[in-house]
Amino acid sequence: MHYEANEAVIGLEIHVQLSCRTKMFCQCPNQAGDEPNRNTCPICLWLPGNLPRFSEEALEKAVLAGLALNCEIQKESAFDQKVYYYPDLPKGFQLSQFHRPLARNGWLNITDTDGLTRKLRIHKIHMEEDVARLVHEQEGRTPISLVDFNRAGAPLVEIVTEPDMRTPHQAMEFLRCLRTQLRYANSSECSMEQGTMRVDANISIRPQGSEQLNTKVEVKNMNSIRHVGDAIAYEITRQANCLKAGEPIVLHTRLWDPDKRATTAMRGKFEGPCIPDPSVPRIVLDDAWLQEIRRSLPEMPDRKANRFVRQYGLTVEEAGIMSGERDLSEYFEAVVEEKVSPRLAAQWLAIQVLPLLKERNESLAESTVTPVRLGALLRLLEREEINANAAKEVLKTLPESSLSPEVIVADGGYRQVSATADLEAIVDRVLQENPSAVANFRRGAGKAMGFLMGQAMQASGGKAHPRALKEIFEEKLR
Amino acid sequence: MGVRLVKAAVFSYIDPSPSALNGEGPLFGKRATVQASIAVKGWPTEANSPALHGYLPLEDATVVERLKSAGAILVGNTQSSELGFGLFRDGAARALMEGHGDVALMTDTMGEARVAAASAGLFGFKPSYGRVSRFGLVGLVPSMDCCSILGKDPNDLAAVFHAIAGPDERDPSLADDPAPNLAPRSDRKAATPVVGFVAECLETLDRAEGTSFREALARLEQAGCEIREVAFADFDLFRAAHNLIGSVEASSSCGKFDGVRYGHRAAGAKNWNEMYLQSRGESFSLLLKAYLFQGAYFQFRDYPAFERACRIRARLVKESRSLFRRVDLLASPTRRAILDPGRAGTVDEVYDVFSLTLPANLTGQPALTLPGFLTDQNGDRGLQLVGPFFGDEQLLELGWQLSRPVEGAR
Numbered sequence: 001m002h003y004e005a006n007e008a009v010i011g012l013e014i015h016v017q018l019s020c021r022t023k024m025f026c027q028c029p030n031q032a033g034d035e036p037n038r039n040t041c042p043i044c045l046w047l048p049g050n051l052p053r054f055s056e057e058a059l060e061k062a063v064l065a066g067l068a069l070n071c072e073i074q075k076e077s078a079f080d081q082k083v084y085y086y087p088d089l090p091k092g093f094q095l096s097q098f099h100r101p102l103a104r105n106g107w108l109n110i111t112d113t114d115g116l117t118r119k120l121r122i123h124k125i126h127m128e129e130d131v132a133r134l135v136h137e138q139e140g141r142t143p144i145s146l147v148d149f150n151r152a153g154a155p156l157v158e159i160v161t162e163p164d165m166r167t168p169h170q171a172m173e174f175l176r177c178l179r180t181q182l183r184y185a186n187s188s189e190c191s192m193e194q195g196t197m198r199v200d201a202n203i204s205i206r207p208q209g210s211e212q213l214n215t216k217v218e219v220k221n222m223n224s225i226r227h228v229g230d231a232i233a234y235e236i237t238r239q240a241n242c243l244k245a246g247e248p249i250v251l252h253t254r255l256w257d258p259d260k261r262a263t264t265a266m267r268g269k270f271e272g273p274c275i276p277d278p279s280v281p282r283i284v285l286d287d288a289w290l291q292e293i294r295r296s297l298p299e300m301p302d303r304k305a306n307r308f309v310r311q312y313g314l315t316v317e318e319a320g321i322m323s324g325e326r327d328l329s330e331y332f333e334a335v336v337e338e339k340v341s342p343r344l345a346a347q348w349l350a351i352q353v354l355p356l357l358k359e360r361n362e363s364l365a366e367s368t369v370t371p372v373r374l375g376a377l378l379r380l381l382e383r384e385e386i387n388a389n390a391a392k393e394v395l396k397t398l399p400e401s402s403l404s405p406e407v408i409v410a411d412g413g414y415r416q417v418s419a420t421a422d423l424e425a426i427v428d429r430v431l432q433e434n435p436s437a438v439a440n441f442r443r444g445a446g447k448a449m450g451f452l453m454g455q456a457m458q459a460s461g462g463k464a465h466p467r468a469l470k471e472i473f474e475e476k477l478r
Numbered sequence: 479m480g481v482r483l484v485k486a487a488v489f490s491y492i493d494p495s496p497s498a499l500n501g502e503g504p505l506f507g508k509r510a511t512v513q514a515s516i517a518v519k520g521w522p523t524e525a526n527s528p529a530l531h532g533y534l535p536l537e538d539a540t541v542v543e544r545l546k547s548a549g550a551i552l553v554g555n556t557q558s559s560e561l562g563f564g565l566f567r568d569g570a571a572r573a574l575m576e577g578h579g580d581v582a583l584m585t586d587t588m589g590e591a592r593v594a595a596a597s598a599g600l601f602g603f604k605p606s607y608g609r610v611s612r613f614g615l616v617g618l619v620p621s622m623d624c625c626s627i628l629g630k631d632p633n634d635l636a637a638v639f640h641a642i643a644g645p646d647e648r649d650p651s652l653a654d655d656p657a658p659n660l661a662p663r664s665d666r667k668a669a670t671p672v673v674g675f676v677a678e679c680l681e682t683l684d685r686a687e688g689t690s691f692r693e694a695l696a697r698l699e700q701a702g703c704e705i706r707e708v709a710f711a712d713f714d715l716f717r718a719a720h721n722l723i724g725s726v727e728a729s730s731s732c733g734k735f736d737g738v739r740y741g742h743r744a745a746g747a748k749n750w751n752e753m754y755l756q757s758r759g760e761s762f763s764l765l766l767k768a769y770l771f772q773g774a775y776f777q778f779r780d781y782p783a784f785e786r787a788c789r790i791r792a793r794l795v796k797e798s799r800s801l802f803r804r805v806d807l808l809a810s811p812t813r814r815a816i817l818d819p820g821r822a823g824t825v826d827e828v829y830d831v832f833s834l835t836l837p838a839n840l841t842g843q844p845a846l847t848l849p850g851f852l853t854d855q856n857g858d859r860g861l862q863l864v865g866p867f868f869g870d871e872q873l874l875e876l877g878w879q880l881s882r883p884v885e886g887a888r
C-alpha cells in the first residue's frame with residue numbers, strides 16, 4: 001500500500017510579560033512573586049468607579065518588542081474587552097487588543113537543522129493585561145481555590161505567528177531567537193521557568209506537499225522551550241496515529257504533562273466576544289515618538305554577529321555565541337577593549353568564564369571577574385608570562401580575591417618557567433626517573449612523549465613553558 | 479434617626495455633621511447632595527443595588543473632591559435608581575424641592591438628570607462627555623455616563639460646572655482641555671442666537687405637546703432668538719443606537735458584580751460558577767436583567783448588529799455636529815408629557831421616557847433643561863437646549879440669558 005508521509009503545520013501563540021516597573025493600567029509594582037495580594041489597588045481589583053490608566057512604559061516596551069520582531073508598528077491601535085467570567089478575572093472582561101493590534105507582519109530568521117536560514121512570519125502582536133493567579137489547594141477536608149491578584153493587570157504582549165513551522169526544532173529555534181531578540185530590546189525577560197514567557201502551540205497535520213490547513217489542536221502548559229518541542233513532537237505522533245486509526249481530529253485544547261511526557265484533553269475552549277473598550281483612549285503614535293523608540297533599540301544580535309566576524313575575525317560560531325546575549329556581547333567587547341586578542345577573549349569567555357560563573361550561580365553583571373580583570377589575566381597569557389594551565393588556576397581564584405591578576409600571578413608563583421637552565425634541570429630529572437618511558441619512546445611509542453611532558457609539567461608545578469619544554473625533550477632524546 | 483426616617487425616600491445616607499472644608503471657595507456655603515451612585519469616601523455607595531450592598535468607597539469621586547475643595551457642604555447621598563438606570567427612585571430633584579440642598583449631582587446616561595430636573599421645575603445640566611471626570615461614578619454605560627448638575631439657580635449650575643470640570647489623571651478618557659473659563663457676562667456681546675429645532679423630532683410629539691413647544695419657541699423668538707427648522711432624517715436612529723450600544727456596554731460593566739469582593743453574595747452555592755449565577759441572579763432586578771441580557775445577546779450572538787450600531791452612532795455624531803454650523807442651539811421639550819418615569823416596566827418603556835434626551839448622551843454634546851417654558855396641567859416638561867460639543871460655557875451663558883425674562887414674568 002502506498003503510504004503518504006505527513007507534515008505538521010505549527011503556529012505559536014506566545015504571551016510575554018513586559019519588563020515594566022508597574023502594571024499595565026495602574027501604578028502597582030509589576031511583581032507577581034511578592035506576598036499574595038500585596039501589589040493590588042482599587043484599579044487592578046476593579047472596584048466600582050475606577051478607570052484604567054494606561055502605562056506609557058508598557059506601550060514603550062511593547063513597541064520595542066514589535067520592532068525587535070521586525071513588525072510594522074500600527075499608528076493607531078485600541079483596547080477591547082474580551083468577555084468571559086472566571087474567578088481569575090475580577091471584572092468579567094480582559095483588556096486586550098483584538099480588533100486593532102499594536103503591530104503586524106513581523107518575522108524572524110532561524111537556522112534550521114540543515115544549516116539553512118528559514119524566515120518564519122509573525123501575524124500580529126497585541127497588548128493585554130494578565131489575569132489573577134489561582135492556587136488550588138487540594139489538602140485539607142475541603143479543597144479550596146485561592147486568588148492572588150498580584151499578577152492581575154501585569155503588562156503582556158501576545159505574539160501570534162503564522163503557521164509557518166513544520167518541525168518541533170523550528171518551533172524551538174523560533175522561541176530561542178524570539179527570546180534573544182526581546183531580551184536584547186530590554187522588553188522582556190522571557191523566562192518560561194519564571195512564567196514571563198508562556199507558549200501555546202497550534203498543531204495540525206496534512207499530507208506532505210499539501211497546502212490545506214486541517215483542524216488544529218492547541219497544546220498548553222509547557223514550562224521550558226524543550227518541553228514545547230517535546231509536546232509538539234508528541235502531538236504530531238498522536239494525530240498521525242489518530243489518522244491511521246481512522247479517527248477524526250477535533251478542535252480542542254490539550255495540556256502537556258511533563259512527568260508523563262504526554263498531552264491530555266482539557267475542557268472545551270470558550271471564545272468570548274470582544275467589544276471596544278470605551279474607557280482606555282485609542283492609542284495614536286506620533287512619528288517623532290516612534291523614531292525615538294526606534295533609536296533606543298540596540299544593535300540586534302544578527303547584525304552584531306556579522307560585525308564580530310568582520311571586525312574581530314571571530315568564526316561564525318564564536319560570533320553567534322558572543323552576540324547571543326546582550327550582557328555577554330557587551331562584556332566581550334569590554335574585554336577586547338583591554339587589548340586582548342578577540343578570538344582569545346571569545347574562547348576564554350565561552351569555555352572558561354561562563355562555565356565558572358554557572359558553577360558559582362553568578363551572572364556576568366554581578367561577578368567580580370570584571371572585563372578589566374579578565375583582560376589583565378588574558379594579557380599575561382598572551383605575553384607568555386603564564387601558561388594556559390596557570391591562567392585557568394588564576395581565573396578560579398579571581399571571584400574570591402580582590403587582588404589584580406598580576407599580583408596573584410606574582411605572589412602565587414604562577415609565572416611561567418621559560419629559562420632554559422631551569423627547564424633542562426627538570427627534564428634531566430624526569431628522564432632519569434622514568435627509564436621505561438624513555439625506552440618506550442625510543443621504540444617509537446608516541447604516547448610516551450605525552451607522559452614525559454606531563455611529568456615535567458607536574459614537576460614544574462604547572463608553570464613550565466610548554467613549547468620550550470617540548471623542544472628540550474626532543475633535543476635530549478634525539 | 480427620626481430625621482433620617484422622614485427623609486428615607488430622598489436620602490440613602492445623611493451626613494450627621496455636614497461642614498464646609500474651604501471657607502473661601504467659590505461654592506462656600508452651597509449645600510450639595512450627591513446621588514448614591516457617585517463615590518464619597520466612607521459613605522455607603524450602593525446605587526440602590528444589592529450588588530453594591532455595603533460598599534464603602536476608599537476615595538472620593540473627582541467631582542466630589544472638587545466640590546469639597548470649592549467649599550460646598552455635602553449633605554448626603556440621594557436615592558438612586560438601580561445602578562442609575564432610568565428614573566424609578568430619584569432623590570436628587572426631591573432633595574432640592576424639599577429644601578435640603580441648593581445643588582445636586584446626579585448621573586445621566588440617557589437623560590435621567592435632565593428629566594428629573596424638568597419634572598421638578600429645576601434647572602439641569604449635562605456637560606459634554608469628556609469635560610467632567612467619571613472617576614468614582616459607579617457607571618453603567620461608560621461611553622455615555624456623565625455626572626450632571628441640578629439646581630434652582632442657573633448661576634449655581636455654572637459655578638458647580640466650573641468647580642468640577644477639567645482634566646483628571648484618574649480618568650484618561652477626559653480631554654486635556656484647559657480649565658473651563660466663563661467669560662464675564664457683561665463683556666459678551668452675543669449676536670442673535672440661532673435656535674434650531676429638528677422637524678423629525680417635532681413629529682414624534684402629540685398635538686398638545688407640539689402646540690406648547692411651538693409656544694415656547696415663540697417666546698424664545700420674543701426674547702431675541704432666531705428660530706430655524708432643521709432636518710435630521712435619521713433622528714429615529716438615536717434611540718435604537720443608544721439602546722443597543724448602551725445595553726452591550728452595561729452588560730460588560732456589570733461583569734464586575736460577582737459578589738466576591740463586595741456586595742450581595744448568595745448563600746449555599748456549591749462552586750464558584752453557581753455562586754456567580756445565584757449572586758447575580760439575586761442582585762439585579764428583572765428590568766435591569768432584561769437590559770443586561772439584551773446586551774449579552776448582542777455581544778455573543780449578534781456582534782455584527784453591535785458593529786452596525788457603532789457605525790450608525792459615528793454617523794449620527796457627525797451629522798449632529800454639522801448641524802451646529804447653522805444653529806447655536808437645538809431646542810426640544812426635555813420630557814414627554816404623558817409618561818411617568820417611575821412606571822416604566824420594560825426596557826422599551828424606559829427608552830420612551832428618555833427619547834428626547836438620549837441623543838445628547840449618544841453624541842456627547844452638552845444639554846441644559848430650563849424650567850418655566852413648557853408648563854401645563856401635567857406639570858413642567860422642561861425646555862431642553864443642546865449645545866455644540868465642548869460648547870458648555872456658551873450653552874450655560876445662553877441658558878442664563880434666556881431664563882431671565884421668564885423669571886421676570888413669574
